[in-house]
Amino acid sequence: MDSLLSGELIAWLGTHTRWLGLAIFLIALTESLAVAGLVIPGVLLLFAATALAGGGDLSLFGALAWAFSGAVCGDLLSFSLGRWFHQDIRRLGIFARHPQWIDRGEGFFRRYGIYSIVLGRFIGPIRPIIPMIAGMFDMPIWRFLLVNILSALAWAPVYVLPGYVAGSAVRWPVPEFFWHQAAILGGGLALLGLVLLLLLRAQERWSSLAAAGLCLLAMLCLPLATPWLSVVYGSLGEWLASVDYPRLSALRLWLQPLTGEALLWLLYLPALGLLAVLRQGWQFLFLLIGAALCLALGLLPGSHATLLALELTLILNVIMLVNRHQSFWLRLSWGLYALPACALLITAWLVLPLPLPVILGSVFQLACAALLAIWLVERGGPLPALPRPWSVLLPAWPLVAGLLLLQGL
Structure with missing residues (x-):
């Protein structure tokens, strides 16, 4: 059968x-x-x-x-x-x-x-x-x-996406060693994700610190790995820069508002203002620490798109704020809430085009900042979750803010 x-x-x-x-x-x-x-x-x-x-x-x-x-x-x-x-x-x-x-x-x-x-x-x-x-x-x-x-x-x-990309890739005129290097990059990222999952699954007091350290190591090693991944990086960069399809040009124009500072302010000011009005002091401090750590990590090599990292850090930190009372797998599932907004942001920066190593560096930067922030804040005690209905509405704000900018509002 x-x-x-x-x-x-x-x-x-x-x-x-x-x-x-x-x-x-x-x-x-x-x-x-x-x-x-x-x-x-x-x-x-x-x-x-x-x-x-x-x-x-x-x-x-x-x-x-x-x-x-x-x-x-x-x-x-x-x-x-x-x-x-x-x-x-x-x-x-x-x-x-x-x-x-x-x-x-x-x-x-x-x-x-x-x-x-x-x-x-x-x-x-x-x-x-x-x-x-x-x-x-x-x-x-x-x-x-x-x-x-x-x-x-x-x-x-x-x-x-996996099957569709695999089918499309058959028609790509790629140079020698492209698929070999792509397999190394994909396998390395998958292994990193698995190790991070196991560390966080342990749910020990040191889990977030260890995971943050691993993300920091990955960010610092990213420039060192570039010579061994030059074919896959160069091929993707040349393809994005040379493609001149009308649809891609229209997509670049449509997503352009998401790559400016307007989205950054539109994300942070309402979120911080709401936490201040609700008198959620620890949650307010958590967002500020996450942003400060992200800015500090942006001074290190391996991450050159701090604006993207800051935007993604706020999205991830808000998701972490709303699920602290849940079990591990339920907390992990809240990440699905952030997928549309994160995918929209990363796509916007990719079609600029921005090099893939810079995108990866920003992702490692945000993950390290968020994990370090949660470890620092929770050293004194568990961080309480946001009350309803804000625990449901606030995570939806990044997507709403992005759509408002895309509509020119």
């Missing part, structure tokens, strides 16, 4: 590319559908289909839109199934033979509540089960629909 789906189906799509959009929709729907998502290799199929799309005529926006729509519809169908059958769904043949599937999903839902819909979308074994469990527990439809849409907005790029 797997070989049929991942072999003959992909071969057929390779010769019938006009059906790629619909195929991505159906694969994403199946991947999120109860029962079907457990037995069909949806991730493999989606990677193959999006790779074909990247090498064909389907635009990236089109691939993202089809995948997003399929994921939303698949979760809605699973939710409706649970809402219709409730506990009687345990009597269905496949669930009667595998009751542990529902038991595992039910335990996850009881533990994380509404957050389980966001977390579950990225965890393979329970991804198609959680929406059905939400329906069985009679979650209000409007609440499920809102979380379903927001989580699908984060899920679609994560699952579509």
